[in-house]
Amino acid sequence: MQGFSLIKIKKGMVDAMMKNSFCLKSDTVTITPSNMENLWESDWIISFRKGEREQLGTASFAGEKFLGAVPLNVELMPKYRNRGFGTEIIRMMVNWAFLHKNVFEVVSKVEHENDKGVYALQKAGFVFRGNEGKLETYSIIKGKTVWTGVYVVVGIFVGMILAIVINSAWLGFVIGLGVSLCIGAIMDNDASKYRESVTGKREQSVRRSKK
Numbered sequence: 001m002q003g004f005s006l007i008k009i010k011k012g013m014v015d016a017m018m019k020n021s022f023c024l025k026s027d028t029v030t031i032t033p034s035n036m037e038n039l040w041e042s043d044w045i046i047s048f049r050k051g052e053r054e055q056l057g058t059a060s061f062a063g064e065k066f067l068g069a070v071p072l073n074v075e076l077m078p079k080y081r082n083r084g085f086g087t088e089i090i091r092m093m094v095n096w097a098f099l100h101k102n103v104f105e106v107v108s109k110v111e112h113e114n115d116k117g118v119y120a121l122q123k124a125g126f127v128f129r130g131n132e133g134k135l136e137t138y139s140i141i142k143g144k145t146v147w148t149g150v151y152v153v154v155g156i157f158v159g160m161i162l163a164i165v166i167n168s169a170w171l172g173f174v175i176g177l178g179v180s181l182c183i184g185a186i187m188d189n190d191a192s193k194y195r196e197s198v199t200g201k202r203e204q205s206v207r208r209s210k211k
Contacts, residue, residue, distance in 0.1 A: 024092045025049060029085065031059060031092055040070070046089055056080045059093050068195070069105035069139070070097055086120035094124065098142045104195055107139040145191040155180025 023032035030049045035042035043058040057076035064071065074089055090108070097103045108126060110117040112134050122128075126138035159176025163169040 024096055026088055026092060028088065029056065029092075031089065040065070044093070046074075046076070046085075056085060056089075059089060061093075061097065067105075068102055069107050070103055072097070072106050072108045074108075082116050086117070087123045090120060090124040090126075094140055104142045105139050107137060109135045109137050112136055144195070145187070 022036065023030045024044075025031075026049070028049060029046055030053070031044045031046050033039050033042060033044050039061075041060070041062045043060045043062075046056045046059055047053045048056065055077070057074070057080065059072070059074045061070045061072060063073070072090065072093055074086060074093070076085060076089075094106050097106050106126075107129075108121055109132075110121065112131065118136070118138070121138045124140065126140045129137045129139050131137065155177040156173070157176075158180060159173035161172070162176050163172030166172055
């Protein structure tokens with residue numbers, strides 16, 4: 001029983017260490033979730049990575065999630081706005097979101113008059129999608145899979161091996177590339193079908209109008 005208790009204590013300590021150490025890092029900032037049990041709804045704390053690690057603001061994915069899309073909200077303290085932090089933070093949050101299989105789009109809304117906010121989103125790769133009153137909607141879409149390209153490289157190596165085995169360079173490369181291209185195309189097609197089943201049809205981007 002004592003051994004079992006020690007195991008539980010050690011496991012609890014490891015879990016606590018993992019929770020405390022989990023964060024997104026760049027050369028400038030760290031972004032740490034305030035609640036590891038609810039990453040998609042709770043705030044993530046943005047702070048400087050060095051020095052006194054003063055807090056810059058918060059970010060979150062809280063809000064309505066639909067068709068493979070999640071919202072992104074970034075709020076910096078007034079004294080840290082317009083200093084180039086926004087784009088870096090947005091990119092870090094987007095990259096983390098896109099690590100998840102069912103997330104294909106990140107959406108953010110900004111006031112029409114907030115040109116600095118718009119610029120930060122556009123610099124991070126977001127595209128204008130439309131507006132609702134004073135709010136404009138921007139989003140970034142995860143790139144499609146490129147297994148065909150990967151398997152072309154694999155096919156070259158397979159072709160070289162086959163060329164040696166069957167003593168025919170031309171036939172070896174044809175077989176190697178042919179098989180690899182077929183596998184890559186099948187995987188890309190499956191990925192595209194799954195993406196469509198989750199997201200539906202992609203919205204067309206429209207031009208942002210100035211008022």
